[in-house]
Amino acid sequence: MHLTNRTFAELEPGETAELRRIITPDDLYVFAAASGNYNPMHLPQTDVDGDGLAENIAPGMFVASQISAVLGMLLPGAGTLYRRQVLDFHERAHAGDEVLCRVKVVEKLADGVVRLETQVVRAADGVVIVSGEALVIAPQVKFDREDVEVPGLVVQRHRHFEALLERARPLPALPVAVVCPHDENSLGGALLAAKETIITPILIGREDKIRAAALALEADLSGFEIIDIASDVAAAAMACQLVHEGRAGAVMKGHLHTDDLLKPMLDKTTGLRVGRRFTHVFVMDVPGRPEPVMVTDAAINIAPDLATKVDIVQNAIDLARSLGMDPRAGILSAVETVNPAIQSSIDGALLSKMAERGQITGGQVDGPLAMDNAVDRAAARSKGLKGGVAGQANILVVPGIDSGNMLAKQLSFVSHAEGAGLVLGARVPVILNSRSDSAMSRLASCAVAALHHAYKGETP
Template identity: 50%
Template sequence: MEHKHEKYQRLIDACKALPPTPTAVAHPCDESSLRGAIDAAQMGLIAPILVGPQARIEAIARGHGIDISGLPIVDTPHSEASAEMAVALVREGKAEALMKGSLHTDELMAAVVARNIGLRTASRVSHCFVMDVPSYAETLIVTDAAINIAPSMEDKVHIIQNAIDLAHALYIPEVRVAILSAMETVNPKVPSTVEAGALCKMADRGQITGAILDGPLALDNAISLESVAIKKIKSPVAGRANVLVVPDLEAGNMLAKSLSFLAGADAAGIVLGAKVPIILTSRADSLMTRLASCAVAVMVAAARRESVGMAVS
């Protein structure tokens, strides 16, 4: 535990050279969501635009001693309108990231994926936990544990590519993707093992790019070199994975919470595949986790600006 938050601190430090990212904060109508946005602003990570009922936001700020003076507030009547307006600010070019406030995730995502007026791209929207596990040398990206319930193999192509692109935005030099199942061999009776093998072949053929993939791998094979040695697995990923792709949302949710509650890990949440990164935080998140979630979004937004600039030039 002496190294707890070490990886998150590196992410936050990496953002010091970047300008604050204009961020539409959707419905910050409780203390934790409002304070999280203000803390990130004070650290120079984001430049928040508060979107929600103005009188309510100002009352929460007064009641909890949160200084919001000088910050823009876009007045909306309720949470659904807050989500729609936050998305509109992105479409108008006034924000380069979204941040979830006290509204339900489904409300925000409904506005994000709305046809014609949302933030859809050619990629499928997916969620990543960027996890700081004190006992593991690597920063771990776990996907998808919050958006796609039972993703198809086609969905997993997008989920994996989103995670790889995230890893590059976080300056991870070598991205090693483990596609998880209950075993390390392909078994026709276990569909996730068959999908894992096919996804790896797709990477071999250039249909997934930017990383080394291996799978199927059981969790121990993915992160334990000792397990790899015992089972005599020869792989550049096994035992050293920094991206873990789970079979479905249930497995991902259990894995992330197991790491959090049994291994003392923190889990910064980010949604990818939309036109801008979307910061998802929980009321249970620590201050460091909230800041790390913002830092991840800042780095994704910076990578996106760079790629757009390269495309234009």
């Protein structure tokens, strides 16, 4: 970060500086932790007045602290010390609001003291939130450095998955054909979801291995149906049969190869094909993001062509709607402009136009977008990108399986995200977890499948 200041000698009355900031829900948690003020009016997702809606009000002193940010970083800048701050609060800011903080030099006083007019307004409509006046001791020594850094903070909560679980619990338990739960992770995930009343597992595979995994977990399998089948592919075929018989509303991958699971599902006669291509979606709960983020396709379609990408986008939009999200699909590329040499940028433009013409429905689609201006409003603004998707995409449509798999794993192992995996385009949702997935990921995958199944049952 580059910081420079204006010394007392350099300052002139009338000089101004301003700083913009979007208030996030995590800002409210960080301020509560730092200040010790746990007033629930200022905590996200907390309803105080009983109307069913969270207040999400930013603390007045947090909003006012943006004034000190301008004074300490811009005008006068590094070396500035407070003498006095007068504050008048006129309106309230909420999580999601963008605020604009302005300061203006009014006069220079004795002993290096400067009087400034201070104001914070809501950027969208210019409504004044805080006004006041500051007296500060301006710096006497020039400061100009590039290496000023402050460690970042990440609020590591998986609140989005917790919310999905709360929505899924009241639903009737979804009968799920669990294919080859031969290890502790896959069996444990299914049993955990059953304990939470989200699914009713039907265990298909080698009974001796299933019971051995249960023994290792010290789990009681009484009350659960077990279908003893030796072959992995045959077990997957049995799962398809249970779906056709109406006994299973979803399929869950256990300890077998994904190809062996999907091969029987692609059979034209006995499989689960319904017209669209099978596509995979990671639903990611990324700490610091205001809502879940979907990454698609990161597991099935290796180098999808345009027709496949249409199904990838449509399946993801349908899933987002089933989770109560407002779908905003950003078609990712290396650039945000169409470059004939970059196929993903061409596909992004075509998919955007197809959505505009009604060939993709149910959500907003925009592309091509680079990763930064797909998820960051400031980056989108700097490139002059407008619309409802740029800077706030919640569905990230990747060019191919390489980039998608890398992105999903970066979110998991670098950003500490949890991911729920689902295959869409089949007659029923297919829960697809990897061996390294946590219990929360497996539980969330079941919740996502249950919510999607319920949504499809209510939506023609």
